[in-house]
Amino acid sequence: MANIWLLSLLFLITLLVLAAFKRSKSQKHRIPPSPPSFPIIGNLHQIGELQHQSLWNLSKKYGPVMHMKLGKVPTVTLSSSDTARQALKDHDLDCCSRPTLAGPKALSYNYLDIGFSPYNDYWKDIRKLAVMELFSNKKVHSIQPIKEEEVKKLMDSMAESASQQTPVNLNVKLLTLTASIVCRATFGVTFEDTLLSDNNLGEIVREAYEMMASFSASDFIPYVGWIIDRFTGLVGRREKSVRDLDAFYEQMFDMHKEVKERGSEDFVDMLLRMEKEKTVIGNGKLTRNHVKAILMDVLLAGIDTSSITMTWAMTELARNPRVMKKVQSEIRNQLGNNKSMISIEDTDKLCYLKMVIKETWRLHPPAPLLVAKEVINDFEVNGYTIPSKTLLQVNVWAIGRDPNTWKDPEIFLPERFIDSNIDTKGQNFELLPFGAGRRICPAIYMGTTMVEFGLANMLYNFDWKLPEGMAVEDIDVDEAPGLTVSKKNDLLLVPVNPKRRNDRNPPSPPGFPIIGNLHQIGELPHQSLWNLSKKYGPVMHLKLGKVPAVILSSPEAARQALKDHDLDCCSRPHLAGPGELSYNYVDIAFSPFGDYWKDIRKLAVQEVFSNKKVHSIQPIKDEEVKKLIDSMAESASKQTPVNLNDTLLTLTASVLCRASFGVTFEDTLLSNNNLGQIVREAYEMTGSFSASDFIPYVGWLVDRFTGLKGRRDKSVRDLDEFYEQMFDMHTEGKEKGSEDFVDMLLRLEKEETVIGNGKLTRNHIKGILMEERREGWANGREEKWALNT
Ligand code: HEM
Known part of the structure; x- marks a missing residue:
């Protein structure tokens, strides 16, 4: 009995000692303030869809070092620049690992990537390799031509929207831009050739982002979490997302295997070579799964972050017209008005643009909580202990809005960075869009x-206005949830070709009122203009009556217009002759630039002008040339002259009629003299000077008075009769082996095929055939010139 008392006493003393020890320990280890929590779920119920915003609101009450239990996971969130500095600078080595979470685990093939790998030798080696091979300044400069091409494509498509005054969806356009650059620069493949093309980009990449960041109950809720994930369908979605990305990687590997003739090894080639050579990275050999995980980083970390930044920047600029105007003035004043594309070196001069971007990152850091870290060793922040195994988040979104750091934090004010040394390289903890410390983004420069x-190119090349009926106040800044936070609602803005303030008119010969410079143009305009250009230079401005015209007469001027600014000048003017002969511009050559022209030109290229088609008509050409040679041989034997104008026109007419229209030219209204008559007259009517085009008010009277109008109407009637005859010949059911171009057009008309924005009609067909006739027979003239010279 005495023993029992003794034992009980000993037990009690031990308990008291332990309690005292624990108390003294917890006094030494101060736990950061924490909102009240529930058993099992802890503070999960206090976290909304936009986690960074929930944490920001809670931090206002519980301070910049806040402890929470997210289910079973102890978490500390830092929400001030000073606490971020303590963790990411003073104690970086204690907190630079990553937590294990189901989404990242699945997508990174069990943490084999850079971003989610725990802190270890593998991470150090693979990050070093990526920095050298992908992110170094030298590598970034080497991909500049790709960036230029892709930005040029974007500018072209925006120019098209500008000409049609339709809004551009900047979320989509900018995501496509960065995807195209990253795919070509890193993976060596064109994004459109892969499974990611079109809608799949949004679908596959966005879903992967969601799966990466989505709340997985199994991470936080003990025992039953995994059941919840199955029940909610999260596991199924995650598995599908992994499968989709895997299929993309495999497709890319196949494309790399198909031995493309490439000059140099790209990043994927290099990883595949290292896999083949069984290179050791960290403590093991590089496998195919390592390669996929590393590519996942580039794909997901590289595409979204830059496009999100550009979209937020454009959103803030649209909401702040003063800033928009100022940044555009800077770019245009610094770089002049004559550039077709701003270079990367040019952007060095754009101080205000850089401030705009910093201000965008202050309010809209693409990764508002950076990427969660796991604490390796206990350390202290503001005197509070952060124990090992804690999940650590740095709320850079909250830091950007901290009134103790920023004056008027809610206002978008790039000027706050004037005379400030704050940069984004991880040394200034008030602005951390790329993070800081060992885990800082390795691609800051890229x-x-x-x-x-x-941004510089978009702002230089276009002014931006809101879509019809929308006001500045209607532009929202709602965020979409995720690891990276994009603009929830698409940003739609209308690009406008800017009026250049310093527009200079090119040199011009003196003109008269009403007629302008018309009196200086002779019967052969190209020669008159050539003579004038000797005096007024290779870029010369004329007024042809009421029509302003610019004539380019040097290879450099031609290059600038037809290469650098092709999209700005590839439409056609409205002129009476072409208008009537092309059935109101429904042909190819005189049609204005637009969807109809694009569709019909594509069709003609495929069906008439392709190398294959041209080769297929070779037998016709051979036969007709043979006929020509025979007739020339006859003249040779008789020693009589050959009229080359007529003979060569007949040759090309014969080839063209048979090849494109499927009829023999001699069977049509064009035979004998009519060819010269009808075709030459049509040429003249297309090219003739029509006063109504140039002389205001009375021009049409002049055309009637001179008889031009009557001649033009007759020419249209003659050609129309020829087309009708050809259609009749086609419908008279000839036994033809295969469908010719006219058959095809007639079939498309019958099937009510939509070309451009409307159905193909009989007039469209005539317009298109007018083109065939014009282009084809023009070749006859070229052949004659060749013989003359
Ligand atoms: C505006 C552009 C970008 C922003 C704002 C950005 C931001 C970030 C942030 C906040 C992190 C996490 C840092 C941390 O954990 O503390 C990160 C990590 C990373 N970023 Fe970026 N990033 C950008 C562009 C890119 C690009 C273009 C690539 C690759 C092509 C890239 C690749 C990575 C990788 C691999 C990591 C993981 C680093 C590690 O854990 O060691 N990023 N980035």
């Missing part, structure tokens, strides 16, 4: 140059 380059 990301920053991509954003600066893209």
Whole structure:
């Protein structure tokens, strides 16, 4: 009995000692303030869809070092620049690992990537390799031509929207831009050739982002979490997302295997070579899964972050017209008005643009909580202990809005960075869009140059206005949830070709009122203009009556217009002759630039002008040339002259009629003299000077008075009769082996095929055939010139 008492006493003393020890320990280890929590779920119920915003609101009450239990996971969130500095600078080595979470685990093939790998030798080796081979300044400069091409494509498509005054969906356009650059620069493949093309980009990449960041109950809720994930369908979605990305990687590997004739090894080639050579990275050999995981980083970290930044920047600029105007003035004043594309070197001069981007990152950091870290060793922040195994988040979104750091934090004010040394390289903890410390984004230079380059070009080349009926106040800044936070609602803006303030008119010969310079143009305009250009230079401005005209007469001027600014000048003017002969511009050559022209030109290229088609008509050409040679041989034997104008016109007419129209020219209204008559007259009517085009008010009277109008109407009637005859010949059911071009057009008309924005009609067909006749027979003239010279 005495023993029992003794034992009980000993037990009690031990308990008291332990309790005292624990108390003294917890006094030494101060736990950060924490909102009240529930058993099992802890503080999960206090976290909304936009986690960074929930944490920001809670931090206002519980301070910049806040402890929470997310289910079973102890979490600390830091929400001030000073606490971020303590963790990411003073104690970086204690907190630079990553937590294990189901989404990242699945997508990174069990943490084999850079971003989610725990802190270890593998991570150090693979990050070093990526920095050298992908993110170094030298590598970033080497991909500049790709960036330029892709930005040029974007500018072209925006120019098209500008000409049609239709809004551009900047979320979509900018995501496509960065995807195209990253795919070509890193993977060596054109994004459109892969499974990611079209809608799949949004679908596959966005879903992967969601799966990466989505709340997985199994991570936080003990025992039953995994059941919840199955029940909610999350596991199924995650598995599908992994499968979709895997299929993309495999497709890319196949494309790399198909031995393309490439000059140099790209990043994927290099990883595949290292896999083949069984290179050791960390403590093991590089496998196919390592390669896929590393590519996942580039795909997901590289595409979204830059496009999100550009979209937010454009959103803030649209909401702040003063800033928009100022940044555009800077770009245009610094770089002049004559550039077709701003270069990466040019962006160095754009201080205000850089401030705009910093201000965008202050309010809209693409990764508002960076990427969660796991604490390796206990350390202290503001005197509070953060124990090992804690999940650590740095709320850079909250830091950007901290009134203790920023004056009027809610206002978008790039000027706050004037005379400030704050940069985004991880040394200034009030602005951390790329993070800081060992885990800082390794692609700061790549990301920053991509954003600066893209924005500078968009702002230089276009003014931006809101879609019809929308006011500045209607532009929202709602965020979409995720690891990276994009603009929830698409940003739609209408690009406008800017009026250049310093527009200079090119040199011009003196003109008269009403007629302008018309009196200086002779019967052969190209020769008159050539003579004038000797005096007024290779870019010369004329007024042809009421019509302003610019004539380019040097290879450099031609290059600038037809290469650099092709999209700005590839439409056609409205002129009476072409208008009537082309049935109101429904042909190819005189049609204005637009969807109809694009569709019909594509069709003609496929069906008439392709190398294959041209080769297929070779037997016809052979036969007709043979006929020509025979007739020339006859003249040779008689020693009589050959009229080359007529003979060569007949040759090309014969070839063209048979090849494109499927009829023998001699069977048509064009035979004998009519060819010269009808075709030459049509040429003249297309090219003739029509006073109504140039002389205001009375021009049409002049055309009637001179008889031009009557001649033009007759020419249209003659050609129309020829087309009708040809259609009749086609419908008279000839036994033809295969469908010719006219058959095809007639079939498309019958099937009510939509070309451009409307159905193909009989007049469209005539317009298109007018083109065939014009282009084809023009070759006859070229052949004659060749013989003359
Ligand atoms: C505007 C552009 C970008 C922004 C704002 C950005 C931001 C970030 C942030 C916040 C992190 C997490 C840092 C941390 O954990 O503390 C990160 C990590 C990373 N970023 Fe970026 N990033 C950008 C562009 C890119 C690009 C273009 C690539 C690759 C092509 C890239 C690749 C990575 C990788 C691999 C990591 C993981 C680093 C590690 O854990 O060691 N990023 N980035």
